[in-house]
Amino acid sequence: MDSRYVQQFKKGALEMILLCLIGKKETYGYEIITELNHHGAAVLGYAKEGTVYPILYRLQKAELIQCRIAPAAANGKKYYSLTAKGSQTLKELRSFWQKYTDCVDQFIEAYVPEEASR
Amino acid sequence: MRAQYIKQVEKALHLPRRAKKEVIRDLNEIFASALENGESEQQVAARLGAPHEFAQNASEQLGAAFAASEKQNWILFGAAALAIAAFILYGAIRANMAAPGIIGQAEAMTTIQIAGGGNLSLIFLVIGIAAAVFTAVGMLRAIHKKRRY
Numbered sequence: 100m101d102s103r104y105v106q107q108f109k110k111g112a113l114e115m116i117l118l119c120l121i122g123k124k125e126t127y128g129y130e131i132i133t134e135l136n137h138h139g140a141a142v143l144g145y146a147k148e149g150t151v152y153p154i155l156y157r158l159q160k161a162e163l164i165q166c167r168i169a170p171a172a173a174n175g176k177k178y179y180s181l182t183a184k185g186s187q188t189l190k191e192l193r194s195f196w197q198k199y200t201d202c203v204d205q206f207i208e209a210y211v212p213e214e215a216s217r
Numbered sequence: 218m219r220a221q222y223i224k225q226v227e228k229a230l231h232l233p234r235r236a237k238k239e240v241i242r243d244l245n246e247i248f249a250s251a252l253e254n255g256e257s258e259q260q261v262a263a264r265l266g267a268p269h270e271f272a273q274n275a276s277e278q279l280g281a282a283f284a285a286s287e288k289q290n291w292i293l294f295g296a297a298a299l300a301i302a303a304f305i306l307y308g309a310i311r312a313n314m315a316a317p318g319i320i321g322q323a324e325a326m327t328t329i330q331i332a333g334g335g336n337l338s339l340i341f342l343v344i345g346i347a348a349a350v351f352t353a354v355g356m357l358r359a360i361h362k363k364r365r366y
Contacts, residue, residue: 128243129250148247149266149274156278176246 109143114154115196116143118181118189121164127176128152155179163188218258219248222268229272236279240272289359296352303345310338 120126120134128148135146158164163185166177181189223244230237251261265271314335 127250128246129254133254147264147266148261149264149271152243152247153274153278156275160278176250177243 113143113150114158115189115192117151117154117158118163118185118192121179122181122186122189125178125180127169127178128155129176131155131179158185218262222258222262222265223248225268226272226275229269229276231276232280240275240279244271289355293352293355293359296348296355300345300348300352303341303348307338307341307345310341314338 116135116139117131120131126134128151132146132148132151135143135151139146155164159166159179162182164179165182165185166179168177169175223241226244227237227241230240232240247265248258248261252258
């Protein structure tokens, strides 16, 4: 089940998922990938750096996330966190997502195949 | 494997130096993190996909913003330089004009020169003001845009 439609869904949600992961705690690339694969691989498919990093760049460019590079003595990794704008955007996205799924569910629940209704 | 992969990405990245450096830094971290967690360089390279594809995806996200702001900066810089040059020329022509005027006793030749110089200096003044206004508006817009984000 990897049709164009399914991919569209995944693509749209991934940005919000990344904002959630980064908002939960300051985190770095590999941890994000591991976290995604741990909780989402079954549905979202395996996360790859080639997919995640471009989104991180986009979110950073939009100033929704910011990063700092840990000292080399620690681990030298780039840690991402939400900006104030990012938190605000995530809040709005979450509330929209709730309304969106409720709305879509309503159509799905009201749908009865023609065969069955006869 | 790792060095080769990163080199290939670097070659395919069409980005300003600063953005390029950031992508290369991130790639090094990607490899390092994966190795720490027991993956092999081959595994990482396979997961990352073709170097030119990784480069293209990164460039698409980073490139547009960099390219646009960089181009805008150059246009503003050009306009500012034009304004300064026009004002200098205006000043120089006016200074040249004043000299024969002070000496006085206008001959026919000098009057023509003054008239010509006057027109020319006016043109430079207009160009200078136009370029200065363009620069100022552009800078204000850039500042405003930055603040909005």
